[in-house]
Amino acid sequence: MLLNGIHIDDTFAEAFNMRGTRVIITAQNHKWAYHAANAMTGFATSVIGCGVEAGIERELSADETPDGRPGVNVLMFAMGSKVLMQQLETRMGQCILTCPTAAAFAGIDSEDQINLGKHLRYFGDGYQTSKLLNGIRYWRIPVMDGEFLVQETTGMVRAIGGGNFLILATSQASALHAAETAIVAMKQVPNVIMPFPGGVVRSGSKVGSKYPSMFASTNDAFCPTLKGLVNTELSDDIESVMEIVIDGLSFDDIAISMKVGIEAICALNKISGEKSGVKRISAGNYGGKLGPHHFKLHEILGGKST
Amino acid sequence: MKPLTFTLKKLAPSKVDCRRLTPDKLEGLSIKQILEITLNNTFKVIDLFDIIGEDFEQIVFRNSSPQLAYIGHEMSRGSITIEADCGDFLGANMRGGHIICHGNAGDRVGDQMRRGLILIDGNAGDYCGSRMLAGTIGVHGQVGNYTGFGMKRGTILLTKPTNLHATLQDCGAHNLPFLKLLLNAIKPLKSKFSALNSIRVQRYGGDIACSGTGEILVLQ
Numbered sequence: 001m002l003l004n005g006i007h008i009d010d011t012f013a014e015a016f017n018m019r020g021t022r023v024i025i026t027a028q029n030h031k032w033a034y035h036a037a038n039a040m041t042g043f044a045t046s047v048i049g050c051g052v053e054a055g056i057e058r059e060l061s062a063d064e065t066p067d068g069r070p071g072v073n074v075l076m077f078a079m080g081s082k083v084l085m086q087q088l089e090t091r092m093g094q095c096i097l098t099c100p101t102a103a104a105f106a107g108i109d110s111e112d113q114i115n116l117g118k119h120l121r122y123f124g125d126g127y128q129t130s131k132l133l134n135g136i137r138y139w140r141i142p143v144m145d146g147e148f149l150v151q152e153t154t155g156m157v158r159a160i161g162g163g164n165f166l167i168l169a170t171s172q173a174s175a176l177h178a179a180e181t182a183i184v185a186m187k188q189v190p191n192v193i194m195p196f197p198g199g200v201v202r203s204g205s206k207v208g209s210k211y212p213s214m215f216a217s218t219n220d221a222f223c224p225t226l227k228g229l230v231n232t233e234l235s236d237d238i239e240s241v242m243e244i245v246i247d248g249l250s251f252d253d254i255a256i257s258m259k260v261g262i263e264a265i266c267a268l269n270k271i272s273g274e275k276s277g278v279k280r281i282s283a284g285n286y287g288g289k290l291g292p293h294h295f296k297l298h299e300i301l302g303g304k305s306t
Numbered sequence: 307m308k309p310l311t312f313t314l315k316k317l318a319p320s321k322v323d324c325r326r327l328t329p330d331k332l333e334g335l336s337i338k339q340i341l342e343i344t345l346n347n348t349f350k351v352i353d354l355f356d357i358i359g360e361d362f363e364q365i366v367f368r369n370s371s372p373q374l375a376y377i378g379h380e381m382s383r384g385s386i387t388i389e390a391d392c393g394d395f396l397g398a399n400m401r402g403g404h405i406i407c408h409g410n411a412g413d414r415v416g417d418q419m420r421r422g423l424i425l426i427d428g429n430a431g432d433y434c435g436s437r438m439l440a441g442t443i444g445v446h447g448q449v450g451n452y453t454g455f456g457m458k459r460g461t462i463l464l465t466k467p468t469n470l471h472a473t474l475q476d477c478g479a480h481n482l483p484f485l486k487l488l489l490n491a492i493k494p495l496k497s498k499f500s501a502l503n504s505i506r507v508q509r510y511g512g513d514i515a516c517s518g519t520g521e522i523l524v525l526q
Contacts, residue, residue, distance in 0.1 A: 026483075067486045103483055127519060129459060131442070131484060132421065133491040140484050149484045 001298050002305040003266040007280045008297050013164045013258070014285035015293040018047075018077045019084045020159030020249055021114060022057070022107030025096060026071035030059065036099035037072045040091045044076070045196045048216070052078045052087040053161060053247050055193030066105045067149065073107055075193045077161050077247045084156060085114045092150070093120055097141070103149040106136075108249075110155030117141075117150030163192075163246035163254035163295050165262060166204070166222065166282040172240040174277025176200070179242045181268060182261035189257040192248035201243045204284060219284075238279060251293055259300045309364035309387070312355040318373050321393060322349060325376040329384030329403065332362050367392065372412055378405045381422070394431065397424040400441065406497050413450065416443045419460070425497045435462045438520060442488070446498040457513050457520035463488075464524045465502070474512035474522060481506050482523070 001008040025040070027033040037056050044054035057073040065071040076091075078084035096104050097120055104116055117139045121128040124141040130152070131138050137152040167182070169175035183199035186192065194200075209217035220226050221233040222241045234241070244261060248254040268276035283297055312327060323346050325331075332340060341352040351357070359366070363384035367374065375393035378386045382401040387408070394412035397405045400419040410428035418437045425444045432450035435443050438457040449468050485505040493500045507523040 066490075067483045068490075069483065069486075129461075129519065129521070130440075131461070131488065133487055138484060138487060140482075146480060147482055147484065149487075 001301070001303065003263070003281075003301065004269040004306060006266050006269065006276075006278050008262070008301060009280065009282040010298055011283050012285055012288070012297065013162070013283035013295040014288060014291040015160050015162035015164075015254065015295065016079070016291045017293075018053075018079060018159045018161040018247065019081045019156055020075060020077045020108075020247070021084060021088060021154055021156050023074045023076070023088075023092075023116065023154055024060065024065055024071055024105040024107040025074055026060075026065045026067055026069040026103045026105070027099070028069065028101040030070045030072070032099065032101050033069075033071045036096050036102040037074050039095035039099065041074055041076070041195075042095075044087075044091075045201070047077075047079050047083075047161070051083050052076050052091075053193070053195035054091075055195045055199075055247075057193055058187070058190065066151075067103055069103070075191075075247070075249075077159055077193075077195075079161075081112070081114070081156060088154075089115055089119060092116060093123075096150070097123065097143070097148055100145050105151045106154035108155040108157060110157050112156040113153035114156045116152060116154045118152050120148075120150060157249060159247065159249050160251060160254055160293050161247040162291060163248065163258055163293075164243055164284050165258055165297065166280075166284060167242045167244070167265060167278055168222075168234065168238045168280040168282060169240055169242075170237050170277040170279060175240040175242045178265045178268060178276055178278045179244060182244055182264050185264035186244070186246070186257045186261045189253065189260055191250065191253040192246050192257045194244055194246055196245055199244060201245055202241075204241070204243050207286060233282075235279070243284065251295075254293075255295055255300050258295055258297075262297070262301060307361035308359040309361050309366045310357065310359040311366040311368055312351070312357055313368040314370055314374070315354060315356055317371060318349060318354055320346070320348075320373070321375050322346060322354060322373050323376050324367075324374050325379035327351075327365065328378055328381040328386070329363050329365060330380070330382050332365075335362075370409070372410070375412065378403075378424075381405075391428070396426075397422065397443075400424070404495065406495055408497070410447065411445075415445075416441065416460075419443075423492065423495075425492060425495065425499050427498045435460065435520075435522075438462070444492070444497075444499050454510075454513055454518075454520060454522050456516050456518070458516060458518045460520045461488075462520070462522045463499075464522065467508070467524055470510055470522065471513075473515035474510045475514060477509040477511050477521075479506065479508050479526065482509075485523070 041054040054076040060071040121139040141148040179200040204219040205216040378397040391409035398417040400422040404423040413431035429447035436455040438460040444463040510522040
């Protein structure tokens, strides 16, 4: 399949079941809401080493938040509920409690509730107070800048992690520019995050390694500098590959974001007749044996060449 | 469904104990049974009130007077609206739900209340919020002496400065973001508090005579 001259592989992205939650972070202004949310979602690129994958979903205006202040939505995903609960409490304690003027509220409804401020309240050393408003409990914890306001719990839902696609381009600069273009478009899609730095990952991995202690290692088939040495997936003109990984609340959310991202890259070829340098879009999978969710590129994109 | 409305027919010769007229205590009763409820030793409901309405979760007192004491005592849910003045111990030992009084209330509003919300458009008497354990009381008018006497926790929200006794200590003026949540929550309840939007308050903490961490917030 071809989209504006870019070859779309007949393959699929393989994704996994995760647990997810959303937290609304507010502050005196957007600058400080971002400081808090950036800290909370920092070092949260991959569950392999970080416990959770997290990111800022979108910005909220003052009239969209519970306390009428500017804010952002944070989405956080983990492989299991226990890790998600641990990571949320740790990150709330170190990143939101500590951040000047920040407050935190539940961002998603669910029967499953996990602790947001329930245990953080003990930081108040007995001076913490709670209010039950319309059936929701909030905690007020005295801190040096005034009061830290936090909802007691937030919802936890079933979610999906590991949606992805690969951008194969004739130069590193072209691959990065295409990836950046895709991320700008994908950030407009609700219910998803792209957890890697700037939304983009360059170190795709394969299962296993020559070293017995390593479970995963570099995806040599997609490494351009190894083209002549390994059973490569790359044609002669590909000089750089980048990947975008997506976690979302549902299959459709991820499928829509993949479509939006890939189409944004393919639209680059249309702009003033310039060539994007992107030759191929592919996706990462493990042969379909590990993850229950398969995002088939041709299906997502409607299957018609343009 | 129309709220269950008690309209006072005549002034009683003494105080009337209304503690049995709450959503909790009226649950499952017929109008006929309600009319036979004994209030004080001498009065039954039928002697003093006309009743209309069928929604027992929403109770209204119409043509009310300062003789009506203990309205909302131990209530845990639903709402009580008092269209004029009421007597002492409004919402005493309350455990949930909300009470709105459009007139003035007597002494000991919310005495020993544990949860819930009481909003008074008019004035409240002495010992407002006395021995409060938690919950929220709002008084739009004036309060009498010894507001928050012996309070352990909870919030008393005032719109006018008042003299407090020595064991409620001034903690200074602050912008409290939580007030936005509180004011948003009480906005739909149709009281004078619906028009408020300031989150700047003078905060008094106490009652430290009983190691209390309650607060009296005076809106600025």
